[in-house]
Amino acid sequence: MSMSFHAPSPTGLSVSVHGLVRRFGPRTVIDHLDLEIRHGEFVALLGASGCGKSTLLRILADLDHEIEGDVFVSPRRGVAFQSPRLFPWKRVWSNVVAGLGRSGNRARAETALAEVGLVHRGDAWPKDLSGGEAQRASLARALVRNPHLLLLDEPFGALDALTRLKAQALVADLWQKHRQAVLLVTHDVEEALLLADRVLVMRDGVVAHEATIDLPRPRSTGSIGFNRLRLQLLDWLGVSEPAVEKPEPNNHRH
Template sequence: MAQASGDPMTAATLTTSARDTAEPIAVSIKGLRKSFGGKTVLDGVDLTIRRGEFVVLLGPSGTGKTTLLRLLTGLETPDAGDVLVPGRRTTVYQEPRLIPSKRVLANVIVGQRRSSRNREAGVRALAEVNLEDKARQWPATLSGGEAQRAALARALVREPELLLLDEPFAALDALTRLQMQDLVGDLVARHRPAVLMVTHDVDEAIRLADRVLILDRGRFATDAHLDLARPRDRADPEILRYHTEFLAQLGVAPGTTSPDRL
């Protein structure tokens, strides 16, 4: 595991349900602190994510969600605390970030050694996201959903132990968004990486997550394990209860217009 260290700080340990304890720990954060310009963004954060666990992070803008992702990718360093992450980790962003001058398959295996084995792995990854017929296409010919599926294939071909998702569906239309949620859920169940996903969409969080975290003033105000059957029915009273509770914790009053996009 890769490690970033600082002065450890005391913070409440997050709970882990018994059903999770059989899987190895992929991410371990203890006493994490991060400030910018004298403003504390993360304040003594503790977090454990196990392999195969799909964790979704909610919180209003400016609460440190993206900062936490950047710390896990190594793009930021903590002011204090310990961060242990797997060596194999990758991120899918809101924008697909495909290279326009490379064909789709070349984008999927970009940065990897040229070999028939890597090429075959790229072809398999494209097949998993239903883009096998787009391997020779240019990125400019893809729809938004297709481009994001190519970005997902690029992440999965590296067989990450930790998959970070930074609002990957935010720019998609409603129908494509639902299709991508189903695809990601299926792929994560198949490949079993640890997942940390940032979103502003409460429905999306409940649809995908094994566990929902809510950041508030630099700490986790909520750590909820969602023991719900899949696929999940939005009419399920338990899902409606979570929906209401999460919105309340995010400060959204009942009846607010478009409450799921904070």
Template sequence: MLTDIQPGQDAPVTQGGFAVEVRGLTRRFGANTVLENLHLSIQPGEFVALLGRSGSGKSTLLRTLAGLDEAPAGVLSVPKARAVVFQEPRLLPWKRVWENVTLGLRMPDARRLAEDALGEVGLKHRLQAWPLTLSGGEAQRAALARALVRAPELLLLDEPFAALDALTRLKMQSLVGALWTAHQPAVLLVTHDVDEALILADRVLVLEHGRIALDIPVDLPRPRRHSTLGFSELRTQLLEALGVKEG
């Protein structure tokens, strides 16, 4: 049973044992229906990737789960402890890296927590750096540390690697996989990259016309590569669901 919530209010963890439970979510912007009667459940510790064509409502769903957009009453439950990493690092240039990591935290040991989180993402040596001196990959690592320091039960990733070069993107995928293994939050990754979804996720969803059109488990051994048995077949299935047919 879902808990009734009011727009903008944090919801408690679902009563059914899910980290996330959504039923009948509809989001409209004027005459445009972006999400229509959407249903979604995510288990605690499950890594879910969400694919969809541009404008399919992926970021709208993520922002609703994050509490950044209002949700109609009585349609979703999410953990109170959640964090978001966006495509842009969104670091404040007038605050040092560790201060960006601890933004909003009211704890006496906030700096130590920042040091620990930055150490996990390989940025402890940049603790006192200014954000404008960071590379793109380093800035996104700092954004991950900012999410990590909040010990989220739900980590929401909105195309966090889209602006990175190919090599840095591969390194960041590996880092996110390692952090998920170590901390085991539920994860929802919004991405346009089918390969990225298959490398990282336990389950891949395809969003189309405001609903989940495809929901497939990725039961492949980790670490995964393109040569992993079954990878190519799942890739083809997802591409076809997205309207792409390989020659």
């Protein structure tokens, strides 16, 4: 088993993965996968449940080391998961800087909380936060490290529709401001198209398809280009949209 996990070479890449393999017993979840993400690029990763998306993200986050292949990742990275994973015994501001050691002071936490519109909840306990607030606190914890790479594992999946739209807009604004590389794992095709520069579709342990999203920002779900790409991604995912029945013409005379 071979592995290397270093800062990226000076080639403009925040992530460079070659020949990545991850097995769980006899099952191969990632099978000689290759992936590159440029500095400042926003990449969304789609795929059916169990295809290895979250496993790949955990590897890039340095949370899974039982791999083969070469993995080069920016050492300054932040991670946010679908579950906010806040410590219930720490106040929100203390959660944000957890793990930073002596540099994790209140002022640094409040700077990150201000970026996600949550500075007024710094003294709250996690149990008193709404789902959207908890997710913003998790995002602040990722941003407080000033990451060159932001890894997001379905961070909006547990939110209601309206809160999800607000969270998507927040991530888009933060990316426009900081321009760090982002890898977003999602099941939502529209979310991927609204946010990403490039969308990857994972299947059978590899990146099977790739689409460059050159639509102007901010994006509209109703545009012709958006719908064309949406249908293409759904086709790659093996999803067929149900046919819309046309109303029968009304030939009755009044």
